[in-house]
Amino acid sequence: MIYKPFKDISLSRLGMGNMRLPEAEGSSGPNAKIDYEKAQEIIDYAMSHGVNYYDTAYIYNDGDSERFLGHALQKYPRESFYLATKFFIQATPKPEPVFEEQLERLKTDHIDFYLLHSLSEENVEDYLNSGCIDYFLEQQKKGRIRYLGFSSHAGVETLRRFADHHPWDFAQLQINYFDWKYGTTREEYQVLEERKIPIMVMEPVRGGRLADLTPEENARLKAAHPDWSIASWALRFVKTLPQVQVILSGMSSLEQIRDNVATFREDQALSQADTELLMEVCEQFRSQIQIPCTACRYCCSGCPMGINIPEYLKIYNDYKVTGAWALSYLPGVQSKGTPADCIGCGACASHCPQSIQIPELMAELAELAKAAQ
Ligand code: SF4
Numbered sequence: 001m002i003y004k005p006f007k008d009i010s011l012s013r014l015g016m017g018n019m020r021l022p023e024a025e026g027s028s029g030p031n032a033k034i035d036y037e038k039a040q041e042i043i044d045y046a047m048s049h050g051v052n053y054y055d056t057a058y059i060y061n062d063g064d065s066e067r068f069l070g071h072a073l074q075k076y077p078r079e080s081f082y083l084a085t086k087f088f089i090q091a092t093p094k095p096e097p098v099f100e101e102q103l104e105r106l107k108t109d110h111i112d113f114y115l116l117h118s119l120s121e122e123n124v125e126d127y128l129n130s131g132c133i134d135y136f137l138e139q140q141k142k143g144r145i146r147y148l149g150f151s152s153h154a155g156v157e158t159l160r161r162f163a164d165h166h167p168w169d170f171a172q173l174q175i176n177y178f179d180w181k182y183g184t185t186r187e188e189y190q191v192l193e194e195r196k197i198p199i200m201v202m203e204p205v206r207g208g209r210l211a212d213l214t215p216e217e218n219a220r221l222k223a224a225h226p227d228w229s230i231a232s233w234a235l236r237f238v239k240t241l242p243q244v245q246v247i248l249s250g251m252s253s254l255e256q257i258r259d260n261v262a263t264f265r266e267d268q269a270l271s272q273a274d275t276e277l278l279m280e281v282c283e284q285f286r287s288q289i290q291i292p293c294t295a296c297r298y299c300c301s302g303c304p305m306g307i308n309i310p311e312y313l314k315i316y317n318d319y320k321v322t323g324a325w326a327l328s329y330l331p332g333v334q335s336k337g338t339p340a341d342c343i344g345c346g347a348c349a350s351h352c353p354q355s356i357q358i359p360e361l362m363a364e365l366a367e368l369a370k371a372a373q
């Protein structure tokens with residue numbers, strides 16, 4: 001395992017994310033109970049291969065993630081690992097009972113890395129004005145929190161404002177090569193880099209989507225490095241960024257952790273040629289799976305059902321890259337008609353400069369929406 005100094009300690013570059021642990025039989029989804037036996041094998045593998053950073057949150061698995069981790073790590077000396085957990089103000093607004101319960105669940109008297117969870121435009125005022133930051137700073141003074149930070153899904157401006165609140169010890173960001181190229185990740189990274197805030201990375205493989213691209217793009221990456229897994233390209237990309245401290249991976253099987261540990265066995269990141277290839281592959285991958293809608297709205301005026309076609313296509317593209325959770329945004333689209341109302345008249349497609357087969361996509365979206373209910 002490779003390590004990187006953080007203040008007065010040393011952290012493994014690979015961190016164990018505990019959000020996707022094996023689920024107990026008959027239990028699934030975000031509130032699933034954990035299969036303690038299978039999950040313990042993963043933790044034991046991580047501990048025996050030098051992973052010393054363990055990330056969880058009050059809300060993961062409806063509390064079972066913290067409870068499991070407290071149980072799983074009990075057999076190891078407390079100084080042999082670092083615990084990271086989080087407080088999410090939108091779920092539980094009072095910090096004190098949450099923090100006390102977390103210490104109990106995790107069977108510890110201190111949290112090494114404590115985060116305000118999932119900063120966004122919706123909760124930034126609550127975090128800034130509720131007094132919770134003062135409460136956690138107080139716990140830090142008492143030695144019950146070692147380092148205080150936050151995780152963010154906020155836009156660049158909100159992130160900048162929050163980062164300037166006080167000198168945070170660290171922050172957690174979603175970074176992967178796809179969002180680096182097509183999202184605002186690069187700017188978010190720069191906000192933290194300018195302030196010298198070390199970054200813990202979440203979703204380096206974009207929820208697993210970058211572990212398996214299209215057959216053509218997989219083959220191009222395999223040809224360059226036959227012994228690298230497709231997922232390891234994503235991890236190696238993040239590893240090259242100097243402000244990055246720990247790279248979290250939400251591992252749910254021994255196979256995954258074996259592959260990830262192998263990737264972090266040595267400090268070999270990506271060469272310039274590798275990075276160029278990866279960016280080309282990323283571009284091709286995107287063009288193969290996404291619809292080239294430019295949101296020009298030429299299709300909308302002729303639709304007799306008043307369907308907000310570009311908004312639905314945006315969700316369709318997110319679904320192709322991110323997976324089924326993107327479909328949860330379908331009911332929130334501002335639109336008179338839904339994809340299920342499409343009568344297949346084709347009036348939209350004849351106006352589309354990108355020649356997108358809109359009626360077919362509306363039918364597919366209607367099916368997906370039905371399956372997601
Ligand atoms: S095919 Fe469907 S989406 Fe297109 S104009 Fe007709 S009803 Fe609207």
Ligand code: SF4
Pocket residue numbers: 292293294295296297298299300309310313351352353354355356358
């Ligand atoms: S006309 Fe085509 S490119 Fe323009 S918004 Fe409609 S689907 Fe998208």
